[in-house]
Amino acid sequence: MSSSDTAAPERLPALLAEHGDLERELADPAVHADQVRARRLGRRYAQLAPVVETARALDAARADLDAARELAAEDPSFAAEATALEARVEELTARLRELLLPKDPDDDKDVILEIKAGEGGAESALFAGDLLRMYLRYAERRGWSAEVIDAVEAELGGYKDVSVAIKSRSDEGIWSRLKFEGGVHRVQRVPVTESQGRIHTSAAGVLVLPEAEEVDVSVDPNDLRIDVFRSSGPGGQSVNTTDSAVRVTHLPTGIVVSCQNEKSQLQNRESALRILRSRLLAAAREEAAAAASDQRRSQVRTVDRSERVRTYNFPENRINDHRVGFKAHNLDAVLDGELDAVIDALTRAHTAELLTAGS
Helix, strand or coil: CCHHHCCCCCCHHHHHHHHHHHHHHHCCHHHHHCHHHHHHHHHHHHHHHHHHHHHHHHHHHHHHHHHHHHHHHHCHHHHHHHHHHHHHHHHHHHHHHHHCCCCCCCCCCCEEEEEEECCCCHHHHHHHHHHHHHHHHHHHHHCCEEEEEEEEECCCCCEEEEEEEEECCCCCCCHHHHHHHCEEEEEEECCCCCCCCCCEEEEEEEEEEECCCCCCCCCCHHHEEEEEECCECHHHCECCCCCCEEEEEECCCCEEEEECCCCCHHHHHHHHHHHHHHHHHHHHHHHHHCCCCHHHHHHHHCCCCCCEEEEEECCCCEEEECCCCEEECCHHHHHCCCCHHHHHHHHHHHHHHHHHHHC
């Protein structure tokens, strides 16, 4: 009995063949002359590796099980080994079925993460700063690089609006880890400006976008209106005496992106275009998802800032993700970048939904 007898058997031979082709391509030194192509192939190879390893392990376990059953028929002392191998086959079958689920096409992409202060005024801006630090620390823990590409600071600290590009230094896809972070993040704590010691609730919005490459989204320069203006600091204080800030408007969609973090107009223009491409890609994905399965639509909705997804309660040192009922009393550690537990819970819940839909 072959591992191809598991769920989605028609996909497995093609994936095994693709893995072999990639292995041969990556062994060719000429491929590595093109770093972009080599990185793309390497990511796909790493993505397929668990499928290949699990399929091979399943085939080996099934062969061992057949042998153990034959021996057990003659010698009952082999029955326990056969039972253990049956459990192993079941475990590997379930694992392979999970690995063969349809993949999000953006899972291997880097991301642009935007944080915007919302309800709560100055306290919301301070919380936006806390969220930025949390994601920067998480990126550091994962070995990713993070670059703040635009930021509008608030008068009392924190940010009214901040955008950061997070990139993987390896073949690990960042979107697969951060795609469920989008939504309204709520904080409950005593603000530094509160003299009576009362707990206030405020919120900040997080939007996570797969970073689009130029090959993903074609932007016609004729569809853009580009305006320049003078960068300003908190409270409108001028921090730049030249018109280096850039506002890009995509006329067909009405999407507007402003960047003023860099010192040169050219740099701000490039940063704005990076964000614009990612927003256009996300809009295209959402439009396509509207005609797709309920699971895919629900995934897209998690990027909608209209939904409250998580609460950070400082008095109780508690974090609560409302979508999956995740709760932990280690808020200080989470804000220091220990996000894996909550992200893993979200990923498991999404996988379970896909398995249920496919059963």
